[in-house]
Structure formats: structure tokens, C-alpha cells
Amino acid sequence: MAPPTATPHVLLVPFPAQGHALPLYDLAALLAARGLRLTVVTTPGNAAQLAPLLAAHPDSVRPLVLPFPSHPSLPAGLENTMNCPPVYIPVFIHALAALHRPILAWARSQPAHPVVAVVSDFFCGWTQPLAAEIGVPRVVFTPSGVLGTAVPHSLFRRLVKRPVGCDDGFPVAFPAIPGEPAFEWREISMLYKAYIEGLVEEQVGESLKQNCLWNLEGWGFVSNTFPALEGRYLDAPLEDLGFKRVWAVGPVAPDTDAAGERGGEAAVAAGDLSAWLDAFPEGSVVYVCFGSQAVLTPAMAAALAEALERSAVPFVWVVSGDGVVPEGFEARAAAAARGMVVRGWAPQVAALRHAAVGWFMTHCGWNSVLEAVAAGVPMLAWPMAADQFVNARLLVEDAGVALRACAGGAGVAPDAGELAAVLADAVGEKGSGARARAKELAADAAIAVRSGGSSYEDLERFVQEIQKL
Structure with a gap:
């Protein structure tokens, strides 16, 4: 463990998709401004996106640049989901998990500044066993709202299937979510349907499911949302999020350069x-x-x-x-x-x-x-x-x-x-x-992101928890 006076060192693992990585970088800027030391995992094809964060916090944020894991089903050079055909997304998520071993080797080589926590995207559930091997807690970062995060986790938790003979209008209920919302089968996530309908290789499908289930074992969720928008889903821990704590810290993007x-x-x-x-x-x-x-x-x-x-x-x-x-x-x-x-x-x-x-x-x-x-x-x-x-x-x-x-x-x-x-x-x-x-x-x-606001205070509480580790 780091000595009590050391600056807490947190490892951030983004998912290389614009809508996922950029809000995590925004969160990183907020954490760095509050005194945390951060290492952010990236690959050569995604490293340029980190430049603004590194320039703004040169003393507290460092990149960990690792080769993107190759996979026979992915086109050569594909390192980001930008302009990526949907058919490759499940394999892309599966392939990224091969970063586990090089990240673990890096973490074990940091005796002067040991990692005290892992914060990673919800598509990087494989970082849960990684964090366990390092011996630290893992926090799930969700670039979606709380409702948008609970729904897919509910599906993989319950393994809902569309009955034989039912069309895309088949209603899927979510009884454990406040309001008991229901969505038609056509509105269900493509990733879940790819798994449950066997549209991807078994190894890839199991990876998709396990990623979600690992998220439910984490220390908690940090969500880019706020109570005035999603209060009913923040009032009490949700079964579909493993009854874990949710720190609602959004909107994390700054007013300028969002x-x-x-x-x-x-x-x-x-x-x-x-x-x-x-x-x-x-x-x-x-x-x-x-x-x-x-x-x-x-x-x-x-x-x-x-x-x-x-x-x-x-x-x-x-x-x-x-x-x-x-x-x-x-x-x-x-x-x-x-x-x-x-x-x-x-x-x-x-x-x-x-x-x-x-x-x-x-x-x-x-x-x-x-x-x-x-x-x-x-x-x-x-x-x-x-x-x-x-x-x-x-x-x-x-x-x-x-x-x-x-x-x-x-x-x-x-x-x-x-x-x-x-x-x-x-x-x-x-x-x-x-x-x-x-x-x-x-x-x-x-109001939420100003001093004394709900998101500001949740972020402060989250940083305090990190500092205790």
C-alpha cells in the first residue's frame, strides 16, 4: 500500500469509442483537478485524443500506450469504433480484453506509485478481475445514464428471450426498475440480441455477457448524470446494477470545448x-x-x-x-x-x-x-x-x-x-x-455541477473515498 502521504494513483481504462472515451477524459480532468494522480490506458491509434487532457494536467495525468490487441476477425488497424461497421463491435469489445495481461504487468512494475483503484468503462468489465489481481477496487464508469445502464445489465442478468413466433414488437418488461418500463424487442440492444440469438461466435458472446456481469461485482458506478434528470433511478440502489452505489457526477463536460x-x-x-x-x-x-x-x-x-x-x-x-x-x-x-x-x-x-x-x-x-x-x-x-x-x-x-x-x-x-x-x-x-x-x-x-450542487458533492465524496484507499 502507498504511504498515507502519497498522492492516490488511479488507473483509468476507457473504451475506444468517442461517446465513451471523451466523457471519461472529462471525468479524468475533474479528478486531476482534485489532486489525484492518473494513468490513462490508450493505444497508438487513440493516443491523440488524450492530448488536451495531458496538456491541461501535465503533472498529474500520464498515458499508458499499449498496442491494440490483434484479432483475426477485425480489420487490421481498427483501434476505434468510429466508422466501425456494427458487425465488428462485439468482436471489438471481446478483443480489447487482451489488454488485461500487459496492464497487469505494468501495474506490478509501479512500486513507487502503486495503483489504488481502477476506473473503467462499462464495456471493459474484464478490468474487474484485473483489479482483483492488482488487489484494488474497480469502479465502473458509465457514459450512459443510470436507466440506460440498468437496462442492458438487467437483460444479461436475467437472460430474457423472445418467445418463438413473436415478432420484433414483443414487449420486454423490466420489473426491477422504478416505473417498470417495457421496450419492444426491436428496441433492445444489438449487443444483447447478438448474444442471446447466437449471432456471434460463442466465445465472443460469452465475453459480452461476462463483461456485464463483472460490472455488478465492482465497488460502484460513476455515472454522467444528475438527480434532476434521473432522480427516480438514483433514489435507491438498483437490483439491475447489483445494488451498488452510484455516484452521479454529471454533466462532466465543461461548458466550453465540450x-x-x-x-x-x-x-x-x-x-x-x-x-x-x-x-x-x-x-x-x-x-x-x-x-x-x-x-x-x-x-x-x-x-x-x-x-x-x-x-x-x-x-x-x-x-x-x-x-x-x-x-x-x-x-x-x-x-x-x-x-x-x-x-x-x-x-x-x-x-x-x-x-x-x-x-x-x-x-x-x-x-x-x-x-x-x-x-x-x-x-x-x-x-x-x-x-x-x-x-x-x-x-x-x-x-x-x-x-x-x-x-x-x-x-x-x-x-x-x-x-x-x-x-x-x-x-x-x-x-x-x-x-x-x-x-x-x-x-x-x-446548479448540480456548482460548488454545493449534487454532482459537485458526489464527485467530492468519490474523491474522498479514493483518498482513503
């Missing part, structure tokens, strides 16, 4: 986008973006484009990756001086905080959700995959800061007329309740 600004080189400068938005009345523009990994099919893009034209709402549509826009749409929008199409990365945080932006059409990825919450912008929920259906339910039914834009799902195109009506309702009187609630929730989020 996750939306760090995902890549912006295709449009914040100043240029702001200047374009300046021409529109307050709250009149709909900002449309589905994150860095969701790509609309031509049918989905066509329905969205038609809905935007039929509703006549001003908009900014961010098209990422290989996304398509119907031929002629961009020119018509520009000619009408009513819409902007951004191809590539956009300064999302700056856009959401512009007075002209009144709504955010989103896939409901948790980072995007928190950026909108912090900005006080209500959402039009169009979930695609992963935890997004759970997040959409939370936003619409629990928090009241969103309207459903589309039932969602990868490849599912909405009815253009129905989507146009949703857009028109949102900017009209029917959207007033969600707009007001979004402003209230933004104020709650700001």
Missing part, C-alpha cells in the same frame, strides 16, 4: 454558423444531427428532407460520414435562405447554445442529450440503436423535454407527412411545455 467540439475537424466554423443563425428569430431553428456513427439510409434521408420542406421550419442539418442528401434539396434550401446543410463535423455545443436554435432533432446518444440539456434546448427524439431507445423514453416520458419524432431504428424511415407535423407542432404552441421544461432542467444541471 464533447461536441472535440470529435473532429469542423466542416463549418463556429463563427460562420453563428453568423448564419443570427438571421433567425429566437428559438425558431431546428438543429438536426444524429451523431458520428448513425448514417441515414437514402429512404430515411428522403423522408427527413421532405418533412423539413413541408414543415417550412428553418433548420441546420449535419450530415456525417457517408450520409446522403436527396439531390436538389440542398440547393432549394439555400435558395429559400431557410436551411443549411453541413457535411462533416459541426460545432454542436456552440450551435445548441445559439439563441436561434429552439429544437434539437437527435438520435438520443447520451453525450448529445446532455449537451442539449445543458443548453436548455428541447429535443425531437429519433433513436437508432444502443441505449438510445431507453434515453428517448426517459426524455419524453420522465423528463418531459422531448417529443417523439420517429419510432426509430436503424433503417426505419418515418412517414414524411407525420414527421412534418411533429416539426410544425414543436415550433408551435404544442411544443411550449417541452421548451419550458428544458429551460428548467438546464438550470438544474448548472
Whole structure:
């Protein structure tokens, strides 16, 4: 054990996906500012993402750069899930566990500054036995909300199956979660369905299950959330999280340079986008973006484009990756001086905080959700995959800061007329309740992270627990 006067040394293990790693780096910055010494595991292809954190905390944060484990089922050079086809994700999670041995060897070579705790992403459940071998507790970092974390753990804990003959509408109940929510089978995580339906190799599937079950053996969860957003799921320990303690410390992203600004080189400068938005009345523009990994099919893009034209709402549509826009749409929008199409990365945080932006059409990825919450912008929920259906339910039914834009799902195109009506309702009187609630929730989020706020105090308590080790 380290002497009592030593600075506690914590090992952080992120999952190399933008939506997972960036909030863990934000948490790392908060921990470093409170006097902890940190080592962050990375691989050569992901090391550049650490540069801002290392520059901000050169004396307290160090990288541990290890080769990404090769796997015969993964393309050579793949070290991040960015632009990674979904079929590779289960194997990617499985392959990453091979970092166990080199991390253990490194940890045992640190007698001057021994590790006192491991904080790792919930896709890195293999760090639970790793921490046990080092002889320290492991804390699970969840980049999702508490509800979005409890649902998949419930599935792997109970091994729910869809009965033979039932279609994708089969309802899956979650009786141990407050409110007893239910989701259709089509809304269930792809990773869980890949395991339970035998769509991946047995070794890969068992790795997915064991990762989740190991999380339930940890010391507790650190979650990027706060009580005003998820209070009913924080009031008491959840069975589906192993009855473990949850430190709710979010939103962890700083107001400036938040996750939306760090995902890549912006295709449009914040100043240029702001200047374009300046021409529109307050709250009149709909900002449309589905994150860095969701790509609309031509049918989905066509329905969205038609809905935007039929509703006549001003908009900014961010098209990422290989996304398509119907031929002629961009020119018509520009000619009408009513819409902007951004191809590539956009300064999302700056856009959401512009007075002209009144709504955010989103896939409901948790980072995007928190950026909108912090900005006080209500959402039009169009979930695609992963935890997004759970997040959409939370936003619409629990928090009241969103309207459903589309039932969602990868490849599912909405009815253009129905989507146009949703857009028109949102900017009209029917959207007033969600707009007001979004402003209230933004104020709650700001209070939570200030000195004396719930997230600030939970973070302080977490650091104190680390310092006792």
C-alpha cells in the first residue's frame, strides 16, 4: 500500500469509442483537478485524443500506450469504433480484453506509485478481475445514464428471450426498475440480441455477457448524470446494477470545448454558423444531427428532407460520414435562405447554445442529450440503436423535454407527412411545455455541477473515498 502521504494513483481504462472515451477524459480532468494522480490506458491509434487532457494536467495525468490487441476477425488497424461497421463491435469489445495481461504487468512494475483503484468503462468489465489481481477496487464508469445502464445489465442478468413466433414488437418488461418500463424487442440492444440469438461466435458472446456481469461485482458506478434528470433511478440502489452505489457526477463536460467540439475537424466554423443563425428569430431553428456513427439510409434521408420542406421550419442539418442528401434539396434550401446543410463535423455545443436554435432533432446518444440539456434546448427524439431507445423514453416520458419524432431504428424511415407535423407542432404552441421544461432542467444541471450542487458533492465524496484507499 502507498504511504498515507502519497498522492492516490488511479488507473483509468476507457473504451475506444468517442461517446465513451471523451466523457471519461472529462471525468479524468475533474479528478486531476482534485489532486489525484492518473494513468490513462490508450493505444497508438487513440493516443491523440488524450492530448488536451495531458496538456491541461501535465503533472498529474500520464498515458499508458499499449498496442491494440490483434484479432483475426477485425480489420487490421481498427483501434476505434468510429466508422466501425456494427458487425465488428462485439468482436471489438471481446478483443480489447487482451489488454488485461500487459496492464497487469505494468501495474506490478509501479512500486513507487502503486495503483489504488481502477476506473473503467462499462464495456471493459474484464478490468474487474484485473483489479482483483492488482488487489484494488474497480469502479465502473458509465457514459450512459443510470436507466440506460440498468437496462442492458438487467437483460444479461436475467437472460430474457423472445418467445418463438413473436415478432420484433414483443414487449420486454423490466420489473426491477422504478416505473417498470417495457421496450419492444426491436428496441433492445444489438449487443444483447447478438448474444442471446447466437449471432456471434460463442466465445465472443460469452465475453459480452461476462463483461456485464463483472460490472455488478465492482465497488460502484460513476455515472454522467444528475438527480434532476434521473432522480427516480438514483433514489435507491438498483437490483439491475447489483445494488451498488452510484455516484452521479454529471454533466462532466465543461461548458466550453465540450464533447461536441472535440470529435473532429469542423466542416463549418463556429463563427460562420453563428453568423448564419443570427438571421433567425429566437428559438425558431431546428438543429438536426444524429451523431458520428448513425448514417441515414437514402429512404430515411428522403423522408427527413421532405418533412423539413413541408414543415417550412428553418433548420441546420449535419450530415456525417457517408450520409446522403436527396439531390436538389440542398440547393432549394439555400435558395429559400431557410436551411443549411453541413457535411462533416459541426460545432454542436456552440450551435445548441445559439439563441436561434429552439429544437434539437437527435438520435438520443447520451453525450448529445446532455449537451442539449445543458443548453436548455428541447429535443425531437429519433433513436437508432444502443441505449438510445431507453434515453428517448426517459426524455419524453420522465423528463418531459422531448417529443417523439420517429419510432426509430436503424433503417426505419418515418412517414414524411407525420414527421412534418411533429416539426410544425414543436415550433408551435404544442411544443411550449417541452421548451419550458428544458429551460428548467438546464438550470438544474448548472446548479448540480456548482460548488454545493449534487454532482459537485458526489464527485467530492468519490474523491474522498479514493483518498482513503
